[in-house]
Amino acid sequence: MTISPTAVVSPKATIGKNVIIGDFTVILDNVIIGDNVTIQSHCLIGQQTPLADGKPLVIGNDSLIRSHSIFYEGSQFGEELITGHRVTVREKIEAGKNLMIGTLCDLQGHTKIGNYVRCHSSVHIGQKATIGDFVWIFPYTVLTNDPHPPSNFLVGAKVENYAVIAAQCCILPGVTVGEKALVGAGSLVRQDVAPETFVAGVPAKYIGKASDIKLKDGSNKSAYPWMRHFHRGYPQEVIDEWMKIYDK
Amino acid sequence: MTISPTAVVSPKATIGKNVIIGDFTVILDNVIIGDNVTIQSHCLIGQQTPLADGKPLVIGNDSLIRSHSIFYEGSQFGEELITGHRVTVREKIEAGKNLMIGTLCDLQGHTKIGNYVRCHSSVHIGQKATIGDFVWIFPYTVLTNDPHPPSNFLVGAKVENYAVIAAQCCILPGVTVGEKALVGAGSLVRQDVAPETFVAGVPAKYIGKASDIKLKDGSNKSAYPWMRHFHRGYPQEVIDEWMKIYDK
Amino acid sequence: MTISPTAVVSPKATIGKNVIIGDFTVILDNVIIGDNVTIQSHCLIGQQTPLADGKPLVIGNDSLIRSHSIFYEGSQFGEELITGHRVTVREKIEAGKNLMIGTLCDLQGHTKIGNYVRCHSSVHIGQKATIGDFVWIFPYTVLTNDPHPPSNFLVGAKVENYAVIAAQCCILPGVTVGEKALVGAGSLVRQDVAPETFVAGVPAKYIGKASDIKLKDGSNKSAYPWMRHFHRGYPQEVIDEWMKIYDK
Numbered sequence: 149m150t151i152s153p154t155a156v157v158s159p160k161a162t163i164g165k166n167v168i169i170g171d172f173t174v175i176l177d178n179v180i181i182g183d184n185v186t187i188q189s190h191c192l193i194g195q196q197t198p199l200a201d202g203k204p205l206v207i208g209n210d211s212l213i214r215s216h217s218i219f220y221e222g223s224q225f226g227e228e229l230i231t232g233h234r235v236t237v238r239e240k241i242e243a244g245k246n247l248m249i250g251t252l253c254d255l256q257g258h259t260k261i262g263n264y265v266r267c268h269s270s271v272h273i274g275q276k277a278t279i280g281d282f283v284w285i286f287p288y289t290v291l292t293n294d295p296h297p298p299s300n301f302l303v304g305a306k307v308e309n310y311a312v313i314a315a316q317c318c319i320l321p322g323v324t325v326g327e328k329a330l331v332g333a334g335s336l337v338r339q340d341v342a343p344e345t346f347v348a349g350v351p352a353k354y355i356g357k358a359s360d361i362k363l364k365d366g367s368n369k370s371a372y373p374w375m376r377h378f379h380r381g382y383p384q385e386v387i388d389e390w391m392k393i394y395d396k
Numbered sequence: 397m398t399i400s401p402t403a404v405v406s407p408k409a410t411i412g413k414n415v416i417i418g419d420f421t422v423i424l425d426n427v428i429i430g431d432n433v434t435i436q437s438h439c440l441i442g443q444q445t446p447l448a449d450g451k452p453l454v455i456g457n458d459s460l461i462r463s464h465s466i467f468y469e470g471s472q473f474g475e476e477l478i479t480g481h482r483v484t485v486r487e488k489i490e491a492g493k494n495l496m497i498g499t500l501c502d503l504q505g506h507t508k509i510g511n512y513v514r515c516h517s518s519v520h521i522g523q524k525a526t527i528g529d530f531v532w533i534f535p536y537t538v539l540t541n542d543p544h545p546p547s548n549f550l551v552g553a554k555v556e557n558y559a560v561i562a563a564q565c566c567i568l569p570g571v572t573v574g575e576k577a578l579v580g581a582g583s584l585v586r587q588d589v590a591p592e593t594f595v596a597g598v599p600a601k602y603i604g605k606a607s608d609i610k611l612k613d614g615s616n617k618s619a620y621p622w623m624r625h626f627h628r629g630y631p632q633e634v635i636d637e638w639m640k641i642y643d644k
Numbered sequence: 645m646t647i648s649p650t651a652v653v654s655p656k657a658t659i660g661k662n663v664i665i666g667d668f669t670v671i672l673d674n675v676i677i678g679d680n681v682t683i684q685s686h687c688l689i690g691q692q693t694p695l696a697d698g699k700p701l702v703i704g705n706d707s708l709i710r711s712h713s714i715f716y717e718g719s720q721f722g723e724e725l726i727t728g729h730r731v732t733v734r735e736k737i738e739a740g741k742n743l744m745i746g747t748l749c750d751l752q753g754h755t756k757i758g759n760y761v762r763c764h765s766s767v768h769i770g771q772k773a774t775i776g777d778f779v780w781i782f783p784y785t786v787l788t789n790d791p792h793p794p795s796n797f798l799v800g801a802k803v804e805n806y807a808v809i810a811a812q813c814c815i816l817p818g819v820t821v822g823e824k825a826l827v828g829a830g831s832l833v834r835q836d837v838a839p840e841t842f843v844a845g846v847p848a849k850y851i852g853k854a855s856d857i858k859l860k861d862g863s864n865k866s867a868y869p870w871m872r873h874f875h876r877g878y879p880q881e882v883i884d885e886w887m888k889i890y891d892k
Contacts, residue, residue, distance in 0.1 A: 154652065172670070174420070190464075192464070216712060218464065218481050234482060234714075236481050236499050256517075270750065272535050272536065284793060286788075287786055290564055295612045296622075297622075298622055299611065300613075300625075314788075314793055316812075316814045318582045320581060333814050333816060349846070350846050364799075371792035371795065374792075374793075374794055377796075378796065422685050443711070464686075464712060466711060482712070482730060484729050484748070500748065504765070538784055540782075540829060544859060544867035544868070544870075545780060547874055548861075548873075548874065548876065549859065549860060551860075566830045584829065598845070
């Protein structure tokens with residue numbers, strides 16, 4: 149365990165083996181950190197809130213939390229969580245393994261997130277969102293939750309497995325982005341997006357099948373589903389499964 | 397007074413009763429903090445700038461500034477200011493009571509803000525904006541101020557009482573969003589928005605009366621003006637006034 | 645040299661004359677900081693990454709890095725770099741002199757940036773971007789790089805000299821914004837923008853010549869190229885050159 153002498157770590161926190169804690173990071177009481185976790189400098193981990201109902205923050209083994217990040221108590225992350233810098237993560241998130249949360253992301257809590265999800269920088273996930281496995285969300289995209297703000301009637305967005313939402317999109321409350329669908333950059337999505345389709349625009353409209361989009365690398369292969377060609381950062385057994393389907 | 401031993405607090409700062417200051421927070425000289433104020437960790441309070449003309453930062457009683465926030469000298473906030481994390485607040489803002497500034501908001505200064513205003517996360521308020529009372533602004537919305545950037549001719553946006561601007565909108569310079577109006581998500585607002593109307597789109601166009609929008613909770617009541625149904629966080633005497641008007 | 649007693653500065657870092665380092669700032673090993681540089685509080689400077697190939701972070705003379713900022717090793721900045729607060733700057737950026745990076749900007753690295761470039765707040769610059777001299781980019785604008793995300797085929801955006809991109813734009817991969825062009829607020833730019841033109845919309849379309857836009861200060865002069873009327877912050881010899889061209 150390598151804890152910076154300038155870090156402030158509560159003796160009540162549960163901290164695993166081989167944990168590294170950076171300069172000026174604060175770890176509060178209600179925190180359970182797994183083995184081989186690195187938390188960089190200037191973080192605030194385990195911020196208290198009555199909305200957590202006393203539940204701890206749980207960070208899985210082999211995770212990396214980059215500097216200036218804030219995590220509240222009451223959320224739970226599987227192994228290999230990786231964050232960018234200055235992420236803000238509220239209570240009551242249940243996330244699977246190998247979630248990546250990019251720099252400046254703002255996760256408002258009360259959200260269910262599957263395995264191997266990637267949020268690029270500056271993604272805002274409103275409360276009550278539901279995100280499947282292997283989802284990609286790109287910068288400045290917002291998942292909203294209030295059909296007539298402000299109100300007490302919140303209905304989260306849903307993003308299904310393998311779906312991709314490009315940069316600067318706004319997903320309106322209650323919308324489902326279907327499995328393996330693609331939402332083009334800058335779209336305002338008011339209606340459900342059917343699986344394996346490509347939508348774009350303000351408001352977003354059906355453009356075609358996602359698989360009709362060709363890779364621009366000269367190969368003329370389909371760019372979607374992206375698992376056909378993009379494997380970086382996934383475990384070999386996952387890639388092997390994809391290859392059985394797509395490499396025929 | 398509970399000041400973390402790791403905080404750096406200028407002896408020249410004026411600090412009220414029952415103030416809590418978190419770890420690694422820096423309080424500079426030209427700051428007046430009221431009673432019962434909490435400033436969480438990693439903040440920088442009272443950052444100097446010649447643009448403040450020597451005026452102090454004034455934080456009203458019963459305020460909460462969450463972690464990693466930055467306030468410049470030269471702005472003044474009424475009681476019950478509440479911020480999210482990592483807000484950036486420049487000089488020459490005059491704000492009324494119970495302003496809420498969400499996580500990652502960027503207030504550029506030289507702005508007048510009324511009472512009970514709520515900015516959700518990641519709101520950018522350009523200089524020279526004027527914001528009334530009980531206004532709501534949602535994530536990734538920008539109030540701009542330069543009609544032909546870059547220039548020295550800045551003209552702020554104006555948002556009148558009880559108006560609501562949904563997520564990811566851009567309000568162009570000099571535009572007025574009228575009282576009790578609603579701007580739909582993802583709108584680019586080039587022209588003034590009449591009071592009590594609903595506009596949306598790129599560019600934003602008149603859609604109808606705001607009061608024609610119905611609550612989606614099954615009640616079939618009007619969703620706007622929102623004071624009809626949304627009362628969370630407002631004082632009882634304010635709610636009582638609203639009820640006199642709307643609960644007939 | 646004025647280094648806060650609470651800062652953590654590696655003895656391996658190379659630090660120039662008259663450098664000021666603020667409270668709770670961390671300076672790591674592989675950093676070369678010029679003379680007369682101020683680095684405010686809560687920064688992380690020289691964050692390690694294998695992607696830097698061992699190259700140092702170089703900060704030119706007379707620079708100002710505001711609080712809560714993060715710089716990785718492996719990037720190089722000319723003299724008079726000025727940042728806002730909480731900027732995030734990754735590796736392999738080569739920038740000229742007097743770059744301004746606004747609060748909350750996210751520079752993803754692997755980017756070439758000319759002289760006198762201004763990024764306002766919350767600008768996201770994806771990898772492989774190329775930015776000329778005297779460029780302006782306004783809040784919440786994104787330069788993307790992946791034509792079919794996620795993929796390994798990245799193609800950066802290019803912004804030529806004196807071009808202006810207004811707030812909340814999305815520049816799609818491989819697009820060139822031509823010299824002295826203007827992209828209006830809220831635009832989604834899918835195609836190259838010809839020099840000296842004005843485009844706007846979703847998707848962006850040709851509106852007219854940039855020089856047809858008149859200043860709204862009552863003078864009825866052309867607002868573009870902006871060097872006709874906007875000189876704040878540029879050196880006199882640069883302004884003199886502009887005046888030779890435009891002040892006839």
